[in-house]
Amino acid sequence: MSVRRGRAALLAALGIDMAGTGLFAPISLLYFQAVTDLSLPTIGLLISVATIASLPVPVVVGHLVDRYGPRGIVITAQVLQGVGFAAYVQAHGPVSVLVPSLIVTVGQRMFWCSVFTLVTEVAPPGRGAQDRTFALFSMVQSAGLGAGSLIAGLALSGGPHAYRLVVVINAASYLVSAAALYFVPRAPRVKTDKVAGSYRDLLRDRPYLGFIAVNGIFNLVAVMVGTAVPVYVVEGLPAPQWLAGPLLTFNTVLLATGQTLAVRLVRRLPRTRALALAGAFMVVWALAMALAVRIPGALLIAYLPLSMAFFAAGELIMAPVANALASAAAPDHLRGRYLAVMQYGFAVAQIIAPTFFTVLYTRGRALPFVVLAAVTAGASVLIARSSLGAGRSEGTLPAEGQKDGSDDPRTGENEWTSAD
Known part of the structure; x- marks a missing residue:
């Protein structure tokens, strides 16, 4: 598979990912309020705990990326997020909010800690070409978020059933993104005397x-x-x-x-x-x-x-x-x-x-x-x-x-x- 097609697959995966994220983010707190009996402060606390618990993830992920390459890590991250959002469908109490939230935040940390290395690998050499690749990456990210957010505006007035549909669509978006990433070719591992570090x-x-x-x-x-x-x-x-x-x-x-x-x-x-x-x-x-x-x-x-x-x-x-x-x-x-x-x-x-x-x-x-x-x-x-x-x-x-x-x-x- 060509590098050009690999970049296209990566951009497609990112666009799908960010559209799902933009779709869910505006209704996230509303969803948990609608499907659980938890108060808003409790929901916020549970999400914050999950976020703080995921802070050690970059240290581990960075080591894995250097050892095995970023592609498999990025795919795993998308699968984790898809599983976590799918579990949100069954949210009803503190544990069923906290555990999926932890899975999702760990997946998010894994993704953002490895995807830029993957972008570096698919970008052509040279300052200008690499900057343009990262620019295109950011454009697709913003466009996906914007498109998802606009659609989320329609779901805001739909109530619990619409919120649950959004969660299902978001879970599916991560799994489709993971499938698209399969078509990003692995870069050859760089051989260097500096294997230690x-x-x-x-x-x-x-x-x-x-x-x-x-x-x-x-x-x-x-x-x-x-x-x-x-x-x-x-x-x-x-x-x-x-x-x-x-x-x-x-x-x-x-x-x-x-x-x-x-x-x-x-x-x-x-x-x-x-x-x-x-x-x-x-x-x-x-x-x-x-x-x-x-x-x-x-x-x-x-x-x-x-x-x-x-x-x-x-x-x-x-x-x-x-x-x-x-x-x-x-x-x-x-x-x-x-x-x-x-x-x-x-x-x-x-x-x-x-x-x-x-x-x-x-x-x-x-x-x-x-x-x-x-x-x-x-x-x-x-x-x-x-x-x-x-x-x-x-x-x-x-x-x-x-x-x-x-x-x-x-x-x-x-x-x-x-x-x-």
């Missing part, structure tokens, strides 16, 4: 750890869009309450359509400088959101989408470039572990975002966005400075991870032979 190597790699921290701050901005913007628009601003939904939809449309264009526009920049530019756009968005409290209500209908366009510009650059840089800067024999640990940035952002927003919001409506702008500005300066110098001896990411936009002259279309 452990997480101690990563813990000694301070530039990479710094990059993970900076990327975690960018992830916090992304999580804050879904966590904070709806509450801020509905309760904190004199804007029409109906504006929150279209605002997030507008953001999704931008992310689903502009990824490859954004990567093309920054392809001549070193990746670290491109990330600093992405951070600058996010800073402008956060400051614009903070200033929204001073904007008359009638003008917010135009002002907020314009503000959201700055976030979208930053996210369009950040998502593919950060993933490509993380992959390029990782040693070949430790890439699975490096990329798995990268996922802790997003996990931590998911955990702290609600508290970050609610604590600051109670002290001032605009305060969360002011603090977020300051933190993001600092992260942007740090990532920009990390592009100075040419090697790790100077405290920077390696030059091969941040080179300019010139592509490798190879076509990247070498055939792989599937071992299946």
